[in-house]
Structure formats: structure tokens, C-alpha cells
Amino acid sequence: MLAVVARIVWAAHRIHSFLSIISTDSAPSVWFPNRATEMSVNEMFSGIQGFLSADQDVREDIRKVVQGLEQTAREILTVLQSVHQASGFKDIPSKCQRGRELFCTVRSHLGDLKTKFPAEQYYRFHEHWRFVLQRLAFLAAFVVYLESETLVTREEVTQILGIEVNREKGFHLDIEDYLSGVLTMASELSRLAVNSVTAGDYSRPLRISNFINELDSGFRLLNLKNDPLRKRYDGLKYDVKKIEEVVYDLSIRGLAREPGSGGEE
Amino acid sequence: MSKKEAEGSFRKRKLDISHTQQIREERDGNPSSAVMLAFKTFQQELDTKHDKYERLVKLSRDITIESKRTIFLLHRVTSVPDVEEVLAESEDKLDGVKLKIKLIALELIGEDLYQYHRAFTPGIQEYVEAVSFQHFIKERSLISLEQINKDLIFIEDKKNEEPEGLSSDSQDEKDKPVCFQVTPTDYLLGVADLTGELMRLCISSVGNGDIDTPFELSQFLRQVYDGFSYIGNTGPYEVSKKLYTLKQSLGKVEDACYALKVRGSEIPKHMLADVFSTRAALVESDEGIS
Numbered sequence: 001m002l003a004v005v006a007r008i009v010w011a012a013h014r015i016h017s018f019l020s021i022i023s024t025d026s027a028p029s030v031w032f033p034n035r036a037t038e039m040s041v042n043e044m045f046s047g048i049q050g051f052l053s054a055d056q057d058v059r060e061d062i063r064k065v066v067q068g069l070e071q072t073a074r075e076i077l078t079v080l081q082s083v084h085q086a087s088g089f090k091d092i093p094s095k096c097q098r099g100r101e102l103f104c105t106v107r108s109h110l111g112d113l114k115t116k117f118p119a120e121q122y123y124r125f126h127e128h129w130r131f132v133l134q135r136l137a138f139l140a141a142f143v144v145y146l147e148s149e150t151l152v153t154r155e156e157v158t159q160i161l162g163i164e165v166n167r168e169k170g171f172h173l174d175i176e177d178y179l180s181g182v183l184t185m186a187s188e189l190s191r192l193a194v195n196s197v198t199a200g201d202y203s204r205p206l207r208i209s210n211f212i213n214e215l216d217s218g219f220r221l222l223n224l225k226n227d228p229l230r231k232r233y234d235g236l237k238y239d240v241k242k243i244e245e246v247v248y249d250l251s252i253r254g255l256a257r258e259p260g261s262g263g264e265e
Numbered sequence: 266m267s268k269k270e271a272e273g274s275f276r277k278r279k280l281d282i283s284h285t286q287q288i289r290e291e292r293d294g295n296p297s298s299a300v301m302l303a304f305k306t307f308q309q310e311l312d313t314k315h316d317k318y319e320r321l322v323k324l325s326r327d328i329t330i331e332s333k334r335t336i337f338l339l340h341r342v343t344s345v346p347d348v349e350e351v352l353a354e355s356e357d358k359l360d361g362v363k364l365k366i367k368l369i370a371l372e373l374i375g376e377d378l379y380q381y382h383r384a385f386t387p388g389i390q391e392y393v394e395a396v397s398f399q400h401f402i403k404e405r406s407l408i409s410l411e412q413i414n415k416d417l418i419f420i421e422d423k424k425n426e427e428p429e430g431l432s433s434d435s436q437d438e439k440d441k442p443v444c445f446q447v448t449p450t451d452y453l454l455g456v457a458d459l460t461g462e463l464m465r466l467c468i469s470s471v472g473n474g475d476i477d478t479p480f481e482l483s484q485f486l487r488q489v490y491d492g493f494s495y496i497g498n499t500g501p502y503e504v505s506k507k508l509y510t511l512k513q514s515l516g517k518v519e520d521a522c523y524a525l526k527v528r529g530s531e532i533p534k535h536m537l538a539d540v541f542s543t544r545a546a547l548v549e550s551d552e553g554i555s
Binding site: 040041042044045046048049051052053056120121122123124126150151153154167175176179214215217218219221222223224225 | 298299300301303304305307308310311312314315377378379380382406407409410449452453485488489491492493495496499500501
């Protein structure tokens with residue numbers, strides 16, 4: 001951390017030192033180049049070059065940590081993916097347990113990431129970890145859903161990942177990243193609904209259906225711009241549709257215990 | 266379809282819509298459930314963010330327009346007898362732009378600069394271009410990033426619209442001057458655009474029969490080009506893209522200087538401009554001056 005700050009400060013200092021080189025006190029005659037400025041163009045560019053290479057070093061460090069994070073995220077995903085297999089429904093709690101253990105590694109990685117750049121420049125390097133953070137938010141949400149069948153709150157996600165909610169306090173979870181993670185979970189759940197029917201669990205799709213519908217109405221409250229989040233949200237209606245079809249299939253065959261939406265015999 | 270039928274079908278459709286809405290509301294369940302409440306707060310948060318972003322985009326567009334006008338004004342320097350007058354006018358225009366930048370700085374108080382960077386970067390680049398162009402015309406040198414940033418420190422006058430003693434940090438901000446920091450990348454991109462303007466200045470000054478300026482400009486542009494080559498691809502992607510255009514500008518200016526050197530003494534002044542509009546590829550002319 002200190003090394004990074006020192007580098008950036010050094011680069012800033014280099015840029016700062018141009019001022020002393022430029023002599024503005026003697027206004028040169030308009031049509032003759034000022035000899036002193038020949039130096040200064042070079043100086044300026046070399047100062048900026050210093051800044052840029054310091055910047056690149058920081059990015060390099062961040063990339064290394066993010067790679068580790070992505071690796072762990074893949075491991076967690078593999079553990080949780082097994083719920084889709086017919087045998088997987090039996091020991092969901094133990095899988096969640098295993099997932100939660102792996103989140104410890106995530107926490108230490110993120111703690112490492114915090115030290116790689118100055119805290120107030122979060123958004124300058126945001127794109128480096130944006131993707132993996134969305135993925136982790138999804139995984140956390142998925143674990144919480146499997147355990148308690150509720151929507152994870154933003155605070156819970158930040159607790160699981162060991163980061164902050166508010167920007168002022170340090171490394172935080174951007175709201176759009178949280179929402180993206182939740183959307184990813186929705187499509188995962190529509191898959192789960194299909195697979196749980198295959199595995200003979202006929203009550204789960206109904207619960208998932210209620211959950212997703214609530215999520216959908218929640219998202220409909222938001223005024224989204226034409227950004228990546230909006231594109232992801234546009235996919236939510238297909239997940240809703242898919243789950244409704246599953247529920248429909250169950251109810252016309254009388255497999256649903258509870259009265260489903262439509263299909264009363 | 267008759268009017269009546271159309272109305273009827275319209276009414277029917279309206280009925281359908283209200284019906285589906287009803288179904289939806291039933292399906293949505295409790296509007297005061299935990300999820301819905303959470304999403305209400307998300308809605309507010311996102312709206313605040315988007316509003317700020319839009320405000321910054323507007324400011325950035327204004328800055329772009331004003332800076333472009335300043336540049337056009339400064340291009341008149343070659344054809345106007347009174348240089349000082351043009352410079353004074355450009356100074357006024359740039360002061361107006363600075364006020365807009367101050368508004369951006371005020372928007373960004375307590376925010377992460379880079380979160381909204383994409384909203385205002387075009388305007389800032391254009392401003393860098395304008396201010397460095399003016400500086401070049403005045404001083405014949407490249408303005409430094411340091412100096413640009415020094416001009417963007419605004420002493421905050423007491424905000425009247427805020428009642429006294431709102432919170433501790435608003436108190437701090439009153440004591441602190443508001444300043445806007447141009448990032449090195451924005452500076453570089455602005456300077457890259459400047460070279461294009463200098464190329465135009467060079468060609469138009471030749472057209473006016475000014476023989477010294479092109480040589481001066483070519484020297485300056487060469488320095489800038491060397492600087493960019495030195496940075497090369499350590500810089501961001503946009504910088505590498507501009508390097509190509511920069512090379513073209515430099516080529517044009519160097520060709521102009523070449524033509525002036527070799528044949529300038531023989532061509533009547535009023536025809537000079539035509540020579541530069543076609544690339545001077547007449548190297549094999551047997552009037553080579555040893």
C-alpha cells in the first residue's frame with residue numbers, strides 16, 4: 001500500500017516539478033520560440049510517462065489479485081452447481097457450508113486487493129474487479145437463498161465478502177454490481193426449478209416462482225438507463241416466464257400441492 | 266374499421282390493461298414486503314446517481330461547445346492585425362468555461378472523481394485543447410498540466426443557499442477552495458487534439474504569406490510528437506489511437522516547411538496556399554538547390 005502511494009506521489013511530484021522549469025516571468029517575443037521551452041515539452045512528457053507507468057504497475061498488481069479471486073469464485077460455483085444434479089438436493093446444507101468456507105478465501109483476497117491502490121480511487125480501477133465482484137455477489141446471494149430462501153440484502157453480501165456498504169468507508173460493493181449479481185441468481189433459480197422437477201421435488205418450483213415474481217416487481221420499481229444492468233434486467237422476464245411454465249406444467253398435472261397460479265381443476 | 270369500432274376496441278384494450286395490472290398487483294404480493302422496501306431505496310439511490318450523471322453530461326457539452334468556439338476565434342489570429350484583441354476575447358470566453366468547470370467541481374464534492382469521469386471527459390479534453398492553444402499563441406510553448414490545474418482552483422464564496430451550520434463537513438468545504446483536477450490522460454488527449462489545430466494554424470499562416478510560423482510550428486509539433494512516441498503504448502488505448510492522427514498532422518506541417526524551403530522563394534505568395542493543398546511530391550524537380 002505504502003509503496004503504491006509513494007509511487008503515485010512521486011509521479012505527482014514529477015508533474016509538479018514542471019512548474020519550476022517553465023519561466024513565465026519573461027514573456028517571450030511572440031514570433032520567436034523560447035529556447036527554455038524545448039526542455040519543458042520533453043520534461044512534461046517524461047513526467048506524465050512516470051505517472052502512467054506507476055498507474056500500470058498498480059493495475060498489474062490488481063490483476064494478479066483479481067485472478068486469484070476469479071479462481072476461488074469458480075471453485076465456489078462448482079460446489080454450488082452440484083445442487084442441479086438429481087443427487088444434489090439431499091445435502092444442500094452441507095454444500096452451502098462448504099461454499100461459506102470458501103468465502104473465507106475470498107475475504108482474504110479482497111483484503112489483499114484493498115492494499116493495492118489508494119482507497120479513494122476505487123472507481124478508477126473499478127473495471128478490473130467489476131466482473132468478479134458481480135459473480136461473487138451472485139454466489140453469496142445463491143448460498144443465502146439455498147439456506148433460507150430469502151433475498152440476500154446488500155449488507156449481508158458485504159458481510160460475506162468482508163467489504164463495506166458505503167463508498168466513504170473504503171472498498172465497497174457498488175449497487176449496480178449487487179443488482180447484477182441478484183439478476184444472475186434469478187436465471188440460476190429458473191434452472192433450479194426445472195431440475196428440481198426432474199429430481200422429483202414438486203414444491204420447490206412454486207416457492208421459486210413466488211420469490212422470482214417478487215424480485216421482478218422489485219426491479220420494475222427501478223428506473224434503469226440503457227446500461228449493462230438494463231440489458232441484464234431485460235433477461236429477467238424470460239426467467240420469470242420459464243418458471244411460470246414449470247408451475248403451469250405441475251398444476252395441470254395435479255403435481256403441485258399448493259394451488260398454483262391458474263390451472264384449477 | 267369504423268370509428269365506433271376503433272373506439273370500442275380501444276376501450277377493450279384499456280380494460281385488458283387494467284385487468285392485467287390487477288393481476289400483476291395480486292401477483293406482486295405485498296408492496297411493503299422487505300424486498301419491495303429494499304428496492305425502493307435502490308430506486309432512490311440509482312435515480313440520484315443518474316441525475317448527477319446527466320447534469321455532468323450537460324455541463325460537459327456546454328464546455329465542449331464554448332471551447333470549440335474559442336478555438337475558432339483563436340484561428341482568426343493569423344488574419345487579424347490586432348492579436349491582443351483576439352486574445353483578450355478568448356480570455357473572456359475561457360473564463361466562462363472555467364465557471365462551468367467550477368460547477369462540475371461542485372457536483373463532485375465528496376464524490377469519487379472517476380465514478381463520473383466518463384460524463385465529463387469530452388468537455389475537459391476540449392477545454393485542455395482550447396487553453397493550450399491560447400497558451401501556445403501567447404507563449405509559443407506547451408502549457409503544463411500543473412498550470413492548467415492551477416487555473417482551476419476556485420476560491421469558494423460563501424454559499425448563500427445553504428443555511429449556516431448544516432453539517433461539519435459542509436463547514437470544512439467552505440474553508441477549502443473548490444478545485445478541479447484534470448487527469449494526465451485527459452491532458453494528453455487534449456494536447457493530441459491541439460496538434461491538429463496547430464496544423465491548421467500553420468497552413469493558414471502560410472496562406473497569409475507568413476514564412477516564419479510554419480518552421481516554428483513544425484519544430485514544436487516535432488517535440489510533441491517525440492513526447493507522445495516516448496509515452497508510446499504505456500498510455501491508455503485512446504492515446505495510441507490519437508498518435509496516428511498526430512503523425513498525419515506532423516507530416517502535413519513538415520511537407521509545408523519543405524515546400525517553403527525548396528520553392529518558397531520562387532512561388533508568388535498568393536499561390537502558396539494551392540501548393541499545400543496538394544502534397545508537395547515534386548521532389549524530382551531539377552531545381553534542387555544544393
